[in-house]
Amino acid sequence: MRTHGRIKRFLYKNSDFLNTAAISISTLEGWILSMKLTQEKIVKHPIKSWLIESLQDAALWIYLAIILTMIACFFVKKTGNPWVSDKIKFILDQYQIKSIQKGHNEPQDHHRVTLFKKTVCFGHRWRQCLTQTCSKKIPFLGDYLVPEIRSGHISQRSKTKFYISDKSSQTEGVAGKAWCTDEAVIRANLAPIHTPENENDIEDKKNRAQEYAKATKCPEHMLQKYIQENENPPLSIAAIPVRVRGQIWGIIVLDSQNPQGVTQESVDHYQLTVAIIGQLLENL
């Protein structure tokens, strides 16, 4: 999930200044290195001589610091403008508050709005296959929908990834379906895995998890943690494609523990919200 700490924000804000300073310092250091301590002008002034000698001795460390600063600035710039991320987060928070039907005092992670980004992941599923049984043929390097920004302040460490493929039959989740069809997809009234009746019945939970996986195109191994942690996965889901400069950039996923929490209105009434997110992402 995208987060911006103080150092990142400082580097992003001052990256132009830091780059200019780094170039100026490296030029100055080069000039100092070319000086000879035996020169008459330098020998006469002990402080000047000591300073030049110290700077010459520390040249390696100064250059190293300059290179590290420039690399850090480059990568911070690459991760995008924190201001844009903050605005998208704010919009997702508002979207979550207004679009999902929920009861009073329910935890925020029961109703979420998440922006997923298409990202190439190296060996992600391969690692999973080492520990779990995978029925699908999984490429070592593949495209995944990865959570980028999520509403609220909890459930921010999600590692859920949905595989997307050139073949629509291989894509995972409601988000994957929205990616393939380039349409908004809604799946509501899903059956829960845990019910008061099956509290101690693991077999029933497994069967229900299989049904849930089929209904949402979700791989079964993703539901293992819900069985282990005695929690229910989202019971209503909507996925809306987001375009940036005409191309699909990612998917906004609305999910709720309420079977009727996400409805047609959740998509229909908030088209402008999706459009604004798309336009903000152009400047990320």
Added chain:
Amino acid sequence: MMNGSQWILIPPQELNKPELSMDGGVEFQTMPSPFDVPHSFRISEENKRLIIDFKYISDRDSETVKVLKKPDGFSLHIGKYSKRLFTLEIDLEVFERQYLSSLHDADKENVYFQSVLAKSKDSGDISKNNSKVLKKLAEIGFNNERMISYCF
């Protein structure tokens, strides 16, 4: 003939109706992507060319637009990546010669509207989802008196 270059708002509920689709024996509710649904359109006439513009939530400045000129008098302005139809131009002289010689004048506007959108659907240059929405729009154009009164 028509009401100048005034933008006509399209009632969103008309185009955004959800549909049920089956995938692997599972029923999903799908709706057109908000980026494919035009929120307004306008029809104007310039130098014997009928021009229909469509406006979307992300405007045409957000991507490169290419112009496809067809031999039968049509020009399609299509988004390079999204393949959405932004503008449709029809050379009226060519169009009337080919399609409308046998029709009465009163029917012509309706025929423009329907034929143009049917043409855009058949051309294969426009994305499947966008052409589906435009087809719906053509159907509304015929059945929605308010919209027709705005247009013609």
